[in-house]
Amino acid sequence: MITATKFSVHKTNKSRLAETNFDALEFGKTVSDHMLSADYRKGAWTTPQLIPYGPIVLSPTALSLHYGQTVFEGMKAFRTNDGAISIFRIEKHYQRLSKSLERMSMPALPFELFSEGLQQLIHLDEAWVPKKEGHSLYLRPFVFASNEERFGVHESDDYRFLIITGPVGPYYSKTLKLKVEDRFIRAAHGGTGFAKCGGNYGGAFYPTKLARQQGFDQVIWTDGSKDLNIEESGMMNILFVINNVLVTPPLSDTILDGITRDSYLTLAADLGYKTEERKIGVKDLALAFENKTIQEAFGSGTAAVAAPIGSITMLGKEYLLPPVPQNGFMIRAKSMLEAIRTGNAPDTHRWNTLITI
Numbered sequence: 242m243i244t245a246t247k248f249s250v251h252k253t254n255k256s257r258l259a260e261t262n263f264d265a266l267e268f269g270k271t272v273s274d275h276m277l278s279a280d281y282r283k284g285a286w287t288t289p290q291l292i293p294y295g296p297i298v299l300s301p302t303a304l305s306l307h308y309g310q311t312v313f314e315g316m317k318a319f320r321t322n323d324g325a326i327s328i329f330r331i332e333k334h335y336q337r338l339s340k341s342l343e344r345m346s347m348p349a350l351p352f353e354l355f356s357e358g359l360q361q362l363i364h365l366d367e368a369w370v371p372k373k374e375g376h377s378l379y380l381r382p383f384v385f386a387s388n389e390e391r392f393g394v395h396e397s398d399d400y401r402f403l404i405i406t407g408p409v410g411p412y413y414s415k416t417l418k419l420k421v422e423d424r425f426i427r428a429a430h431g432g433t434g435f436a437k438c439g440g441n442y443g444g445a446f447y448p449t450k451l452a453r454q455q456g457f458d459q460v461i462w463t464d465g466s467k468d469l470n471i472e473e474s475g476m477m478n479i480l481f482v483i484n485n486v487l488v489t490p491p492l493s494d495t496i497l498d499g500i501t502r503d504s505y506l507t508l509a510a511d512l513g514y515k516t517e518e519r520k521i522g523v524k525d526l527a528l529a530f531e532n533k534t535i536q537e538a539f540g541s542g543t544a545a546v547a548a549p550i551g552s553i554t555m556l557g558k559e560y561l562l563p564p565v566p567q568n569g570f571m572i573r574a575k576s577m578l579e580a581i582r583t584g585n586a587p588d589t590h591r592w593n594t595l596i597t598i
């Protein structure tokens with residue numbers, strides 16, 4: 242365990258806490274007082290620093306700005322029913338970050354730097370962890386190529402690891418109106434689709450903008466094959482309940498290994514649902530609508546947790562989902578997840594790391 246003495250700590254003398262309205266939180270708009278920063282230089286990570294949140298100085302030659310060596314995670318910490326704080330599935334997030342770093346040819350991050358860094362930072366900004374039901378502290382660890390003084394095309398020698406955090410409220414979404422995207426793709430085999438690297442998100446903005454201009458909320462990504470096999474929904478994984486079975490596309494190098502997705506697949510067994518990780522082509526999906534076997538469709542991700550889908554346009558036709566069933570999988574699994582994270586249900590899958598500093 243990295244102890245506090247191994248972190249250099251510089252506290253802010255101007256907390257923004259008092260001026261923060263915890264009743265009107267917008268995702269990504271509010272950041273906590275401190276951040277963690279550690280540099281990778283000459284082949285090693287330097288002493289992590291806990292410092293006031295603020296701008297960073299970056300050389301214009303920083304290779305993340307030119308060649309996109311930048312990866313991130315999205316995680317959450319929760320206030321438990323007895324006032325403690327727990328971080329959700331820290332090991333699984335670390336494994337995914339490690340895979341992203343490897344794919345982008347960036348240096349590995351030691352687990353203790355990641356885990357202890359998160360814990361020390363959350364401990365320091367403990368007052369920023371919301372106490373209200375459905376609220377949480379969103380955690381954004383990220384690594385990017387930093388201050389190398391040359392911009393030749395090569396992998397960087399210098400990197401920075403930052404963690405910023407911010408309180409977020411519950412995500413209430415109207416049901417999403419989606420179109421299956423049949424012109425652009427998000428990822429191809431052999432590419433970086435499974436990695437949480439910045440470019441995957443940047444590349445999605447333009448097709449999403451076009452879809453919004455056509456009145457849709459987001460696109461459904463496919464594998465671009467003739468079957469148009471469904472892969473993801475916007476920036477989320479996608480799950481369906483068809484014939485009482487929880488169905489989702491199988492992981493591959495084109496699909497992000499979503500931690501919320503994985504949690505739903507695990508909870509499905511606890512709730513008595515069968516699961517199938519299988520390819521779903523648009524014709525398959527259209528058939529499920531025509532046969533009326535499709536009961537639910539939703540996006541899953543750390544930020545949204547579950548975002549119900551109301552309509553899907555594909556093959557030139559709009560297909561409507563039935564209203565979200567109150568005793569259906571999505572609502573039950575989402576509240577089970579919330580109960581586990583807040584200590585209101587037993588953590589049988591050992592997903593919570595309680596901050597014990």
Ligand code: COI
Nearest residue numbers: 314315476542543544545
């Ligand atoms: C998340 O769901 O946490 C994500 O990382 C996706 C997004 C907010 C970029």
